[in-house]
Structure formats: C-alpha cells, structure tokens
Amino acid sequence: DAGVIQSPRHEVTEMGQEVTLRCKPISGHDYLFWYRQTMMRGLELLIYFNNNVPIDDSGMPEDRFSAKMPNASFSTLKIQPSEPRDSAVYFCASARLVTVLTFGAGSRLTVL
Amino acid sequence: EDQVTQSPEALRLQEGESSSLNCSYTVSGLRGLFWYRQDPGKGPEFLFTLYSAGEEKEKERLKATLTKKESFLHITAPKPEDSATYLCAVQAEETSGSRLTFGEGTQLTVNP
Numbered sequence: 001d002a003g004v005i006q007s008p009r010h011e012v013t014e015m016g017q018e019v020t021l022r023c024k025p026i027s028g029h030d031y032l033f034w035y036r037q038t039m040m041r042g043l044e045l046l047i048y049f050n051n052n053v054p055i056d057d058s059g060m061p062e063d064r065f066s067a068k069m070p071n072a073s074f075s076t077l078k079i080q081p082s083e084p085r086d087s088a089v090y091f092c093a094s095a096r097l098v099t100v101l102t103f104g105a106g107s108r109l110t111v112l
Numbered sequence: 113e114d115q116v117t118q119s120p121e122a123l124r125l126q127e128g129e130s131s132s133l134n135c136s137y138t139v140s141g142l143r144g145l146f147w148y149r150q151d152p153g154k155g156p157e158f159l160f161t162l163y164s165a166g167e168e169k170e171k172e173r174l175k176a177t178l179t180k181k182e183s184f185l186h187i188t189a190p191k192p193e194d195s196a197t198y199l200c201a202v203q204a205e206e207t208s209g210s211r212l213t214f215g216e217g218t219q220l221t222v223n224p
Contacts, residue, residue, distance in 0.1 A: 004155070043156070043199065043214040056211060091155050099144055099203055099212070103155025
C-alpha cells in the first residue's frame with residue numbers, strides 16, 4: 001500500500017487566495033482525519049470523517065475552512081480566503097481501528 | 113479540557129545512554145494513551161497504545177509504561193537512528209469518538 005497520499009507537499013500563496021489540500025486515504029480505512037501542526041500549538045485536530053460523513057468539526061478554526069469527503073478515497077481541505085496565520089503543516093491521517101492513525105507526509109502551507 | 117504535557121522539550125543523549133521521556137495527562141477518564149514518532153518532514157508514525165495503568169509495551173529499544181497520571185517512554189541503549197520527535201496523545205472516554213489530544217512532543221537527539 002502506498003500509504004496516505006497528500007498533495008501538494010508544499011504550497012506558497014498570497015493572502016486572500018484560495019487553497020485546496022488533497023488527501024487519498026489508505027484503501028479500507030473508514031476514518032479520515034485532518035490535523036494542523038504549528039510550532040506554537042503542536043498538532044491540532046481540525047475535523048474527522050467516518051464512512052465519508054463528518055463527525056466532529058469543532059476544531060475547524062472558522063468559516064474560512066471547509067472539508068469534504070465525496071467518496072472513500074478522496075478528501076479535500078479548503079481555505080478561502082487564506083491568511084498568513086494559516087501557515088502550518090496540514091496532515092491527513094486515516095485509520096481502520098479508530099485510534100491507530102496512519103499519517104500522510106503533510107502539506108506545508110505558507111501564506112504570504 | 114484534556115491536557116497533555118511532555119517533558120523535556122528536548123533531550124540530547126550519547127549513543128548507548130539510556131533515558132526516559134515523560135508524558136503527563138489530565139483527562140476525564142482515559143480511553144487510551146498513544147505514542148507516535150515523528151521524523152523531520154514526515155508525518156507521525158504510530159508506536160504504541162496503552163489502555164490501563166500498569167500496562168507496558170515494548171518495541172526494540174523502546175518501552176512504554178502507563179500510570180494513572182503519566183506515561184513514560186524508556187529508551188534503552190539508544191542509537192542515532194532513534195533521533196526524532198516523540199509525541200504522546202490521549203483519547204478520553206467522554207470526547208466524541210476518535211478525538212486525540214496530542215502533547216507538543218520531545219525532540220530526541222542521539223549523538224554517535
């Protein structure tokens with residue numbers, strides 16, 4: 001298995017632009033998580049899905065952030081409009097057993 | 113609110129010099145405690161899950177232990193390839209489904 005695949009690996013954009021991060025989970029995993037990692041706040045859960053349904057989005061910082069999972073093999077995290085404080089590494093993780101998460105390599109976002 | 117505190121923030125060891133990392137937690141009923149390893153530029157990689165006080169898990173040079181208030185990750189005779197950031201996370205019984213709360217990690221450097 002190729003593991004959890006995230007794209008892009010690096011994104012540099014200007015404030016106000018729309019950013020879309022993509023994730024392909026491991027086949028057969030029914031949980032998908034989006035985390036954000038910064039030096040100041042560490043790893044924070046943004047949202048997670050079970051069987052493509054959003055279960056807990058209480059970590060989504062504000063309305064500028066949205067996440068979708070249209071099918072079992074694809075999810076997106078969108079930020080519109082982006083702000084410099086959104087700069088972070090965004091991780092997608094998937095799991096079959098709810099607590100053994102397999103993380104992707106992350107998408108490093110820089111908003112200028 | 114669930115809290116996880118890891119110490120020290122950073123640890124430098126000589127190859128072969130054994131030591132322990134600490135993870136203190138506050139949760140309203142622990143469902144599980146998890147250790148992950150994170151290498152630079154990569155996502156966290158699952159190491160162990162502990163469920164109850166007194167439980168121990170081992171993998172190569174690593175051993176994780178759990179009490180009612182903290183967990184230790186013991187590293188015996190470490191090698192340079194053990195250098196990484198070690199993250200601790202907890203899942204509380206009362207949190208929704210699969211929410212994990214992560215500590216900020218201990219950055220371990222093992223010098224040859």
